[in-house]
Amino acid sequence: MSSHESTETSDGVSRRRFFGAGATVSAAGALAVGAAGGALVANSLHAEPAPSEPISERRYAFYDAHQAGIATPPQDHLVFMSFDLTTQSATELQLVLAKWSAAMAQMCAGEPVGNVEPAREQAVPVDTGEAMGMGPQGLTLTLGFGPSLFDQRFGLAKFKPKLLKDLPAMAGESLDPAYVGGDLCIQACAYDPQVAYHAVRNLARMARTQVKTRWTVLGFGRASAGANQSTPRNLMGFKDGTRNITTPEDLQEHVWVEDSDQSWMDGGSYLVARKIHMLIETWDADYIADQHAVFGRNKTEGAPLTGKQEHDTPDFKATGTDGKPVIPADSHIALAAHENNGGTKILRRGYNFTDGIDSVGRLDAGLFFLSFQKDPQQFISLQSKLGASDRLNEYIRHVGSALFAVPRGLPEAGKYFGQEFFS
Ligand SMILES: C=CC1=C(C)c2cc3[nH]c(cc4nc(cc5[nH]c(cc1n2)c(C)c5CCC(=O)O)C(CCC(=O)O)=C4C)c(C)c3C=C
Numbered sequence: 001m002s003s004h005e006s007t008e009t010s011d012g013v014s015r016r017r018f019f020g021a022g023a024t025v026s027a028a029g030a031l032a033v034g035a036a037g038g039a040l041v042a043n044s045l046h047a048e049p050a051p052s053e054p055i056s057e058r059r060y061a062f063y064d065a066h067q068a069g070i071a072t073p074p075q076d077h078l079v080f081m082s083f084d085l086t087t088q089s090a091t092e093l094q095l096v097l098a099k100w101s102a103a104m105a106q107m108c109a110g111e112p113v114g115n116v117e118p119a120r121e122q123a124v125p126v127d128t129g130e131a132m133g134m135g136p137q138g139l140t141l142t143l144g145f146g147p148s149l150f151d152q153r154f155g156l157a158k159f160k161p162k163l164l165k166d167l168p169a170m171a172g173e174s175l176d177p178a179y180v181g182g183d184l185c186i187q188a189c190a191y192d193p194q195v196a197y198h199a200v201r202n203l204a205r206m207a208r209t210q211v212k213t214r215w216t217v218l219g220f221g222r223a224s225a226g227a228n229q230s231t232p233r234n235l236m237g238f239k240d241g242t243r244n245i246t247t248p249e250d251l252q253e254h255v256w257v258e259d260s261d262q263s264w265m266d267g268g269s270y271l272v273a274r275k276i277h278m279l280i281e282t283w284d285a286d287y288i289a290d291q292h293a294v295f296g297r298n299k300t301e302g303a304p305l306t307g308k309q310e311h312d313t314p315d316f317k318a319t320g321t322d323g324k325p326v327i328p329a330d331s332h333i334a335l336a337a338h339e340n341n342g343g344t345k346i347l348r349r350g351y352n353f354t355d356g357i358d359s360v361g362r363l364d365a366g367l368f369f370l371s372f373q374k375d376p377q378q379f380i381s382l383q384s385k386l387g388a389s390d391r392l393n394e395y396i397r398h399v400g401s402a403l404f405a406v407p408r409g410l411p412e413a414g415k416y417f418g419q420e421f422f423s
């Protein structure tokens with residue numbers, strides 16, 4: 001099969017390419033199987049798609065210095081899945097990582113992972129088929145390794161980065177064990193929800209005798225912004241992502257791992273996932289002045305309470321006629337801003353989610369908070385402060401939590417994530 005596709009490169013220019021036949025992944029052995037196309041370009045920063053390009057044709061490079069789905073602009077939909085290994089065999093783990101790596105490349109190129117309609121009547125299709133003909137849809141698949149992957153089961157302890165540890169217990173959390181941890185995770189983001197779902201479903205399916213799903217979250221709308229993107233709103237109605245990391249300099253300083261004790265992590269990042277439930281009915285009964293004080297910003301424009309425009313720099317020192325700070329000291333932005341945290345920044349890439357209603361009929365929804373940082377301590381420091389005194393705490397509960405080490409990108413077809421563990 002050949003297809004016309006466009007690949008987004010580090011200079012933000014979309015180039016149309018003509019790709020030849022891509023290798024397919026068969027259920028049996030894929031250690032050396034390559035995938036279709038893919039230019040070796042940096043996934044360090046991307047502009048939003050050119051308006052003339054159909055979004056279905058948008059494609060992010062899979063083979064790159066960094067995994068896509070971190071610095072690439074957040075797409076509209078997310079499927080996040082955490083997995084546990086059911087096998088105890090290191091060789092089977094190696095096979096899963098090799099098969100997944102090749103299949104991830106194919107799906108990000110908009111291709112199925114194998115035949116959808118086998119010629120032989122008794123043969124089972126390799127790909128489940130529901131993304132056929134839909135294009136790449138800007139699909140990014142980002143793989144992470146949880147701390148538990150490096151326990152005694154696979155003999156990988158010597159490859160565990162010293163920064164990869166379970167997050168400590170923190171104030172203000174009521175974690176549900178059903179949404180905690182995992183050996184592996186896949187973050188699938190796309191402009192079409194079915195394309196994201198198809199990708200995770202097929203990865204889970206091809207490894208069904210080696211992994212089982214631990215937990216999953218479906219994000220239906222982005223709640224963060226990348227460079228040149230409009231700022232979306234979270235389910236509390238506020239613009240979310242205004243002061244996110246958007247420059248290559250900030251990515252280098254705050255997001256990409258350098259000089260790790262494990263060389264496979266250099267160019268990677270640490271992913272924090274927090275499922276945060278919102279007490280929406282309580283929030284919806286709050287008066288607007290308090291809503292403004294909770295975030296330190298106004299609702300319509302998203303401007304800091306000391307400014308007029310969304311991107312005005314907050315002035316945390318400004319005081320009102322009553323002598324109190326205009327942006328309350330316990331507001332969310334006053335506590336989280338880098339100016340008040342020794343320069344600490346994180347890349348936020350969260351999504352709005354809903355699980356319908358809870359057992360007593362309340363809306364079960366919130367923010368699936370995802371952040372990337374070069375050191376988990378960046379998140380831990382911020383969340384320790386927020387958990388202790390954020391005005392927002394009255395309206396939210398952290399119910400899920402996990403930390404994953406996200407290895408750097410793969411340089412070329414035939415290479416696979418975790419390859420260093422098995423040489
Ligand atoms: C530990 C890190 C953070 C958690 C957890 C978190 C949860 C959370 N945030 C919002 C809504 C908003 N957050 C905003 C800004 C903001 N949030 C964090 C960190 C965490 N948020 C940071 C570092 C910042 C930037 C602060 C700054 O530099 O000014 C905003 C304001 C707009 C923006 O800049 O994005 C909103 C709104 C919710 C609803 C939430 C949990 C449910």
Ligand SMILES: [Fe+2]
Nearest residue numbers: 240332336348
């Ligand atoms: Fe926040």
